[in-house]
Amino acid sequence: MNSYCTATYRCYDENADFGKKAAGIAVGLTVGSWTDLPEAKKASMQPYLGQVVDVAESRNELGERYADIRIAYPDVNFSRDIPALLVTVFGKLSMDGRIKLMDLHFSDPFLSAFSGPKFGMEGVRSLLGVHDRPLLMSIFKSVIGHDLPALREQFYKQALGGVDLIKDDEILFENPLTPLEKRVKVCMEAAKQAEETTGQKLLYAVNLTGPTSKLAEQAVKAVSLGANALLFNVLSYGFDTLRELSAHPDITVPIAAHPALAGAYYPSPYHGISASVLLGKLMRLAGADLVLFPSPYGSVVMPKEENMAIRHALLTDQPRDYLHSSGNDGEPHAGRLTLAKSFPVPSAGIHPGLVPLILRDFGQEVVVNAGGGVHGHPMGTEAGGRAFRQAIQAALSGVPLRDYASEHEELHAAIEAWGVRE
Amino acid sequence: MNSYCTATYRCYDENADFGKKAAGIAVGLTVGSWTDLPEAKKASMQPYLGQVVDVAESRNELGERYADIRIAYPDVNFSRDIPALLVTVFGKLSMDGRIKLMDLHFSDPFLSAFSGPKFGMEGVRSLLGVHDRPLLMSIFKSVIGHDLPALREQFYKQALGGVDLIKDDEILFENPLTPLEKRVKVCMEAAKQAEETTGQKLLYAVNLTGPTSKLAEQAVKAVSLGANALLFNVLSYGFDTLRELSAHPDITVPIAAHPALAGAYYPSPYHGISASVLLGKLMRLAGADLVLFPSPYGSVVMPKEENMAIRHALLTDQPRDYLHSSGNDGEPHAGRLTLAKSFPVPSAGIHPGLVPLILRDFGQEVVVNAGGGVHGHPMGTEAGGRAFRQAIQAALSGVPLRDYASEHEELHAAIEAWGVRE
Known part of the structure; x- marks a missing residue:
C-alpha cells in the first residue's frame, strides 16, 4: 500500500511546458529516470515514482506566467523526519529557477512519526x-x-x-x-x-x-x-x-x-x-x-x-x-x-x-x-x-x-x- | 576592549532615509533604545551599542533605489555560535521589508571559537x-x-x-x-x-x-x-x-x-x-x-x-x-x-x-x-x-x-x- 506526501510549488516561467516540468520533477526527485527503463523495471520501480497530482497555469497581477504544480512523493523514499522531507521535495529543486514551495501535505504514515505540540x-x-x-x-x-x-x-x-x-x-x-x-x-x-x-x-x-x-x-x-x-x-x-x-x-x-x-x-x-x-x-x-x-x-x-x-x-x-x-x-x-x-x-x-x-x-x-x-x-x-x-x-x-x-x-x-x- | 562582528545588508526602498534606517538597525538590534537614555546610562551602554560602519546608496540596473548598509555588532551581545550571530544580525531584520544579508565579517574573538574544517x-x-x-x-x-x-x-x-x-x-x-x-x-x-x-x-x-x-x-x-x-x-x-x-x-x-x-x-x-x-x-x-x-x-x-x-x-x-x-x-x-x-x-x-x-x-x-x-x-x-x-x-x-x-x-x-x- 503506497502513501504519499505532497508538495505544491509555484513556478514562474514565460515559456516552459509546465506539464513537462512537473513530470520532470516527479521523476527527477524520485527514481531519477523513467521513460528509458525497461517495462519489467518500471513495474518494480513504480512504488518509488513521484506522481504529478495537478498543474494549474495562470498569470499574476503583473502578467507573469506561472503554474501551481502539485507533486506526490512516495513515503517509502524518505525517512519520517522533516529534514528528509524538505531535502526530498525542495533540496535540489529550490535552486532550479523561479520556484517557491507553497504547501506541504503530510500522509498519515508520515504524520504518525510526530507527536506534535506537547501542550x-x-x-x-x-x-x-x-x-x-x-x-x-x-x-x-x-x-x-x-x-x-x-x-x-x-x-x-x-x-x-x-x-x-x-x-x-x-x-x-x-x-x-x-x-x-x-x-x-x-x-x-x-x-x-x-x-x-x-x-x-x-x-x-x-x-x-x-x-x-x-x-x-x-x-x-x-x-x-x-x-x-x-x-x-x-x-x-x-x-x-x-x-x-x-x-x-x-x-x-x-x-x-x-x-x-x-x-x-x-x-x-x-x-x-x-x-x-x-x-x-x-x-x-x-x-x-x-x-x-x-x-x-x-x-x-x-x-x-x-x-x-x-x-x-x-x-x-x-x-x-x-x-x-x-x-x-x-x-x-x-x-x-x-x-x-x-x-x-x-x-x-x-x-x-x-x-x-x-x-x-x-x-x-x-x-x-x-x-x-x-x-x-x-x-x-x-x-x-x-x-x-x-x-x-x-x-x-x-x-x-x-x-x-x-x-x-x-x-x-x-x-x-x-x-x-x- | 570591544570587538565586533559586522553584517552588510542590501536594503531596497524608494523613499527611505537610509542613514536613519542604518542607525535604527544599529540601536534596535542591540541596546533597543539610545537617544532617550540619560547620559550616564549611555556611557555604561556604549559597549553594547551597534555601530553604523557604512551606508552606500545606489540604484540597480532596473533603476531601483537601494543602500548597502554595514553594521558592527558588539561581540559581547551574543554567544560565539552561528545561531546566535544569525539571530542577532538577521533574526527580526529578515522580516523587515526588502532586505538581504549580503556579507558577514567575523571578529577574531568570535572566530577563535571555531576550529573550522578538520581536513x-x-x-x-x-x-x-x-x-x-x-x-x-x-x-x-x-x-x-x-x-x-x-x-x-x-x-x-x-x-x-x-x-x-x-x-x-x-x-x-x-x-x-x-x-x-x-x-x-x-x-x-x-x-x-x-x-x-x-x-x-x-x-x-x-x-x-x-x-x-x-x-x-x-x-x-x-x-x-x-x-x-x-x-x-x-x-x-x-x-x-x-x-x-x-x-x-x-x-x-x-x-x-x-x-x-x-x-x-x-x-x-x-x-x-x-x-x-x-x-x-x-x-x-x-x-x-x-x-x-x-x-x-x-x-x-x-x-x-x-x-x-x-x-x-x-x-x-x-x-x-x-x-x-x-x-x-x-x-x-x-x-x-x-x-x-x-x-x-x-x-x-x-x-x-x-x-x-x-x-x-x-x-x-x-x-x-x-x-x-x-x-x-x-x-x-x-x-x-x-x-x-x-x-x-x-x-x-x-x-x-x-x-x-x-x-x-x-x-x-x-x-x-x-x-x-x-
Whole structure:
C-alpha cells in the first residue's frame, strides 16, 4: 500500500511546458529516470515514482506566467523526519529557477512519526487557568547590557499589568550579566511576587540558546530552576531540533517558536518557502506550542491572507491525502491523525487599539503580543498591560474601545497615544 | 576592549532615509533604545551599542533605489555560535521589508571559537595522495528503489573510471534496500576492488541522515564500518550541527556539505542570504571540508560572480576587522586567525567539455563533480570517468580538448555528445 506526501510549488516561467516540468520533477526527485527503463523495471520501480497530482497555469497581477504544480512523493523514499522531507521535495529543486514551495501535505504514515505540540493551545490555557479570552503576552523592552535587578524590574512591571506570558528577547544569549541560571530564578520570583497582587498565573518563556547538542540539557536545567516555558529560535537550529526538544520527556513546559530568520525564506513570490508552511505546518508538526509570526497590523508587515494561512495551519487539521493508497481500498479510513493546535501569536507593532481587529481575524484563539505597546504606554509598563487587558475585555463584550475607554484610564491613554483601528 | 562582528545588508526602498534606517538597525538590534537614555546610562551602554560602519546608496540596473548598509555588532551581545550571530544580525531584520544579508565579517574573538574544517582542501588531498590536479567527484545516477547489488555495480563502474570521490545522492535516506550499514560495507568493498585496477584511492561520502541528536552516533558508526567521508545536508539541520559534527573527535573523515535547500535563501535580490555567506563563509566556519554549490556552467545556474564569491569565501581569509578594538591599541596584532580552506565543488550540468572553463575560473583548487556527465557517457559510466580525467589532463597541459581528444576515445565521445566550451 503506497502513501504519499505532497508538495505544491509555484513556478514562474514565460515559456516552459509546465506539464513537462512537473513530470520532470516527479521523476527527477524520485527514481531519477523513467521513460528509458525497461517495462519489467518500471513495474518494480513504480512504488518509488513521484506522481504529478495537478498543474494549474495562470498569470499574476503583473502578467507573469506561472503554474501551481502539485507533486506526490512516495513515503517509502524518505525517512519520517522533516529534514528528509524538505531535502526530498525542495533540496535540489529550490535552486532550479523561479520556484517557491507553497504547501506541504503530510500522509498519515508520515504524520504518525510526530507527536506534535506537547501542550498545544489547550494545554497552555490549562497551565494558566484561562479559557475564556485571548491571552496576553509581553516582551522585555530592552535586555542587552542590563543587569539582573533591571531585568527583574522590567519583568515585575509587566507581570503586574496582567499579562499571561512574558518572553525573553530572542537576541538574549548566555551573558555574564543575566545568565539563564540567574535570570530564571530572579524572574520567576518576580512572577510569584506579582501573582500575590494580580492573583494570576504567568508563564515566562526563557530563551533557549547555545550549542545544538546541549539544548536539551539546557532546557531541562531551565525547567529544574523553575522556568515554566521556553522560547526557541527554531530556524537557526532546524525543525528537527525543535521536534526533539518538544518530544523530550523531561522538558515539561510549553515551547514558543520565534520566527527569527523567517524573512530569509517567505517574502519573495519567486523563491523560498511560504509563511504558512514555514511558520504554520512545519512549526506545528515539529511541536511548537505557541508560534510567533509577523502580524499584518503593525510595523513588520505580512499580508493578511498569509497570516490567515498560518492561522489555519496552526489551528485546523489538514484535509485527507490527495493520493490515497493504491492497495485494496474502499474501506472507511480509521480516525484521522491529528496534532494538538499551536497557539498563534501575531507579533510586532501591536497596541491596544488593534485588539478588536486581532480578535475579528483570530477569534479567541490568539495570543495578543506586544512590546512597545506595553512599555511605551504613557502611564508606564504596568498600565500598558492593563490597557491591553481592558481592550480585550471590551472587544469580547462587543463594546467599542472608545466607549470602554471612557471608564478605563489606561485604555484611554493608550488610545490617545496610538489610536484605534476597528 | 570591544570587538565586533559586522553584517552588510542590501536594503531596497524608494523613499527611505537610509542613514536613519542604518542607525535604527544599529540601536534596535542591540541596546533597543539610545537617544532617550540619560547620559550616564549611555556611557555604561556604549559597549553594547551597534555601530553604523557604512551606508552606500545606489540604484540597480532596473533603476531601483537601494543602500548597502554595514553594521558592527558588539561581540559581547551574543554567544560565539552561528545561531546566535544569525539571530542577532538577521533574526527580526529578515522580516523587515526588502532586505538581504549580503556579507558577514567575523571578529577574531568570535572566530577563535571555531576550529573550522578538520581536513580542509589540503587534508582531503593528503587522504587521496593527489596534490597536482583538480579532483574528480561523481554522483550515483539513481539510487531510490535500487538494491545493494545495483548500487554496488554503479559504484564500481564509477570507481573504475578514475574518480577521486563518489558521493551518495542527497535524497538517499535510511531505507530497507540500502541502509547505511550495508551500503558502506558494499561500496567500500567495491572501492577496494577498483583500487586493485586503478591503483587509486577513493573517498566515499555517505549521506548522513536521521534525527539530529543521533547524527554524531550515526557518523561514528559509518566511520567504524569503513566510510571514509560523509555527505551532509547542512541547511536542513542548521550550521551549528555541522560544526558539532566537524569538531567531534571520533568523526575522523572529511565532511562534504550539500547545498540542498540553499535556493530557498539566496536567489532573490531583495530577500534572503547571499550565496557567498550561506555556501561560503558559514559553511567554512562550520567546518565543511568540501562544499557543493550550483555551478554557473550547467543546468542549475548561479551567476558567475556569485560563484566566484563563494570560491573566495572558501579559499581566502577575510580581511581584518572593520572596527578595531577601542582599547589601548596601536600594538601590532598577533598572527591572523585562519581556518583551513574548504574545497569548492561547483556542481550540476557538468560535462568534460566544461573542464577548461572550470579550471580557468577555479584553478586547481576545485573538485570537478558530475552525475549525468559521467553516467550519460555514450560508452558508459566507466568511460565517463575517464573522459573527465582526460579533460583535466588536457586542460592542465594547456592542450585544447579537441586536440587531446583525437588520441583519447572517451574524451572524443564525450565531446561528440556534449561539445566543448573553452
